[in-house]
Amino acid sequence: MKLNKSLSMISALSLMAVSLAACGGNNGNNASPSASSESPSPSASASAPASSAASGSDELKPEDGAKLLVWESKDERAFTDEIAAEFTEKYGVPVEIAEVAPTDQVTRLSTDGPSDLGADVVIFPHDHLGRAVTGNLVLENDVFGEATKSENAESAITGVSYDGKIYGYPRAAETYALYYNKSLVKEAPKTWDDVIAVSKTLLDAKKNKFGIEWEVGNFYFSYPFIASTGGYLYGNNGTNKDDIGINNDGAVQSMTVFKSLKEVLPVKAADITPDIKRGQFTAGDIAMDMNGPWELAGYKEALGDNLGVAPIPSFGDKPAVSFSGVKAWYVSSYSKYPNAAKLFARFASSKDAQLKLNKLVGSVPTNTEAQNDPQIKDDPAISAFVAQFNNSQPMPSIPEMNNAWSPAGAALTEIWDNGKDPKAALDAAAQQIKDLNNGTAKQ
Template sequence: MKKWLVMTLLASLFVVTACGGSNGGGNTAAPTSEASAEPTASAGAGGETAELEPEEGASLVVWDSKSERAYLEEMTKKFTEQYGIPVKIEEVEGPDQVKKLTTDGPAGLGADVVSFAHDNLGTAVPAGLLLPNDFFEEQTRKENSEVAVNAVSYDGTLYGYPRSVETYTLIYNKALVKEAPKSFDDVVAFAKTYNDPAANKYAIMWELGNFYYNYMFIASNGGYVYGDNGQNAEDIGLNNDAAVQGMTYFASLKESLLPMNSGDITYDIKKGLFTSGSLAMDINGPWTIGEYKNAGLDIGVAPLPTINGNSTVSFSGVKAWYVNAYSKYPKAARLLANFLGSKESQLLDFKMTGAIPANKEAANDPAIQNDEATKGFLAQFNNSQSMPTAPEMGNVWTPIGAAFADVWNDGKDPKAALDNAVQQIKDANGGTAAK
């Protein structure tokens, strides 16, 4: 969760300018033109995509995080064996790639293929840093989750080659909870028999001070941040009737579930209570599974309990591969991005790093279906909404976070709190008058 928040905040801070520079030959790089980027191959019989012919003498550079290097080395080795195209790996962490590409791309120094979280698209696409996923578009849409495909699209155009997905869901201690609750009302009923604040025993916790998690109360009833798949910052749905209803339900949970201030629950506090056997259920992401298993806990992972009778919608994130618009070898780069986004690649990524596949066939592979935790996260992901890609998302976190804190800690009226937050967001987005 923290890395998604960092990615979003970074995106909001970037000021994209037209940058020039010299490449190795002394010429200023320019984005690949439509003519030079246009693939010469066409779709094959039976709807399958014909092979794309790479440029003669092509060699590629790919950026990825240090933690993914072993996986990437194996996949790029297979790519080189198949296509005869050498690939160099450079270690650049995901949150840094768009900022680095902003300067390195026009200078002819950027990687041909990059990989980062989808919520950076609002910076990368308007800056002209990426080539659309055009040649493999039909294949990509067919093979990957619709939620993932929508996440790596911007303004109706597909740019990404999905790689992995993540969201948060319900993690429970099977020694304390025999069966995952179906609704938050069931959680409340369990809490009445289990909660003991004096002994630090609680039925459930989530980071109450973090909108990333609290979004489920807004979205599950029909609220939203920005319209048009998170790209229209002029359409704010954080204070519509459905959002107010969700916030009202959120407020009702304090007395029955967590009689404490929102700032009193942190990631580390929850982890300590859960691993000690005091906390029965945790709402968290896949990044915590290893720690819980290493603590010797028998855990279950299930979709989030329903809210007000509605399936609970979580925020989600999607990592994908992208082709640098300034690549000298755009066809070869497309081949590599598509190769790295394949079912085989996603399954290897899962095996070596635990990354959850976006590919539908990979998600149904026995390796995934026999892993209860991954299967549980995928079930929730399929009922999630990707975090908005609009650059204005950076203006949302503080006002809406304060609204949730005011309602939970001070009993402020939910509608008044949300109206105030939305006005602050509109002011930050450009002073649009509240409706």
């Protein structure tokens, strides 16, 4: 899934799942939340023996007569077709796959789940998890939780957890790194000072030729200029809406670097769009592009051996901290076959499954053994994304995440386009986010 699609949360989404909770979702794993009283309760089969939960649950067995519906994106359907066939061969459980955009799945599950039309296993970006949990739409990853934690990168576990509990089964990471054209920049700059130095030698504004571009007014892509020297959006790993850190001393420090880059990129924020930037990079008009793995295939095709990928430049001796997303499987709380669904989510997120997904669609694994497999280690582009992901912060999954995009983006644009003082702009953004969080924003 392309991340520009996963950022659809920028438009505030209705928390309709909360109002639908009374229709069925449960808070545990042992009662069927189906609206139909005739639906069989999974209470007897959903709870695995204690020994099985502790051991990673080799003893968990699918329910008699189990069959699963899995929702998957069109872009990654080839992977799920293969992994579902392998799962059926191993467990004897038939799997039907339906194409539903991951960003639509939480909303769809809130309506289709109570009607017994929803999938047993769903996949969505982790920033939708807060809506899913508060709407009682997904089950906790209880049986395989400890194994999932031990096998995946810390950023991935943070992303698929909510209120101290793990719900997801991570399968891929998404963040951004530094693409560079080796015919223009022989080696990737190590620091932002290096970026500025090399960009000065490449700048030709009249011909729209620049050393570097990124979506400067997009909070997602400009988050390193908040977080790398101590800033953050929400405190306590993104869970405390009342602790806003985008305007602390650390954030202001790195935002001065952001402001200084306007000298080598004299372009209005609104004039840097994904399509324009893509065309410029593939044409050789910009040497470096801070972007995600969804551009990798196209950039490889355009630049061939001249394409390089590296982690984001550091801020002096402080590594760049990017925002990241985690795509993960989740088990619907409406599933009549929770054991089978949990087994599928586990099976389809294993090391081998993540390596298969990488081979088929170029994804970035979260499983640490997969990250260190030669298939990944020997791929300089994917390994660069892995390195950056392991130094990233997952986007907060609390519903208040939606309140940050517009104020933060407006502050970035004010600083970039109009030279506004970073501290003043960030103070204003933090206050607006706080007001939105508390329902006191001016209409």
